[in-house]
Amino acid sequence: MLDPRRHKQLEKLIAKLGIPVTDEINWSLLDLALTHPTLSQTANYQQLEFVGDSVVRLAASELLLETYPDATVGEFSAIRKVLVSDQTLAEIAQSFGFDNYLLIANSAAGDSAGKGSRLADAFEAVLGALYLSTTTMALVRPWLDPILSDLAIEIRNDPALHNYKDALQEWTQGKYKLLPEYKISEIDTGHGSEERFIAEVWLKEECLGEGKGRTKKSAEQAAAKEAFLALIA
């Protein structure tokens, strides 16, 4: 039996998400979904997170297909990858103040570097708990759809917002089962130069794009951007 105060607290979160507070919800699962492994090695959110990661992927897939029936599968994959990324999920969780509902050992709560992945994990676990409550999307999609939908618009307008390298890789793997390769040279040895490195991105025998940057990473991102935008154009 769930402690009545914890129950009340979870009801508050559910109401915040815009979900009707009903008996359909499996409150014990929800409690588990918001219990960090530092509190219990066995009764924590990990298994629900495992299910929830598939739930959010499916919810995103359905939404994208319904919203953009004419988009290519490459585009779908690239957008979905960002939607289900830890970064995006942590941002959504943060916007609902999941932090305040997650039971966690004090020692771990202070680890601010791990906060993002903790929030993403808990968010997936909550989706898992809601899905398993009815084994349908009935408690998930009504409130999650509008959020994913707004994000999908942002991402479509600026896929880079998050990650052109990831987006490109997703695309080439989906289409050719190959990873793009980056070739980098240092062209301006002055440290701090905005054009210190030049990166080319290759797929099979073809150079898909190139870009410059102050770091190897930014040069690669610039090259990936050029390649990705050309591919989805």
Place this chain on the structure above:
Amino acid sequence: MLDPRRHKQLEKLIAKLGIPVTDEINWSLLDLALTHPTLSQTANYQQLEFVGDSVVRLAASELLLETYPDATVGEFSAIRKVLVSDQTLAEIAQSFGFDNYLLIANSAAGDSAGKGSRLADAFEAVLGALYLSTTTMALVRPWLDPILSDLAIEIRNDPALHNYKDALQEWTQGKYKLLPEYKISEIDTGHGSEERFIAEVWLKEECLGEGKGRTKKSAEQAAAKEAFLALIA
């Protein structure tokens, strides 16, 4: 409107899967799920495959959690990875003769090297079509669960069973962000010879392993096995 002969054909497949032939099934979606991109650039299985890939992942996650409530999440992930791999899905599709239901241009049908991924794609697409027919797992899990369940037992007993190539790829991508490359030669032109092909698997400039087999695929698996076992030793 679906051609009545095609409709009959799809009913046969549905019956084979053990699903009741009802109006719940969206037959046009199912038709699409079994239409290869060589027949139509736009009306083909690709979008449904995109959804179905999440459907099978969710079905496998639910099943594993129900069947092995005490397994670790690491174990879950390892088993799920094999369950949802192209190889496993192609094998299931093959066992139901999906080949006979897939509409495909003659030119592409002859491409036997692509057969595995074609079957896996079509299988995912069919799962997508069945899921979207009711937007529940009602048409998916009853027949898919026993299949995945048997496979999960096999995989738990021998995690490498299905897939040294996948295991190796997982390893090289995780460690080097690179895919291994296979080089194949025919060394014994006698059809049916157990040592007809020899495969080498390379990573960067290094040959990691080699293996022989009756088919290109089995030679690759043998090479991947040698490489993988050496790497994890």
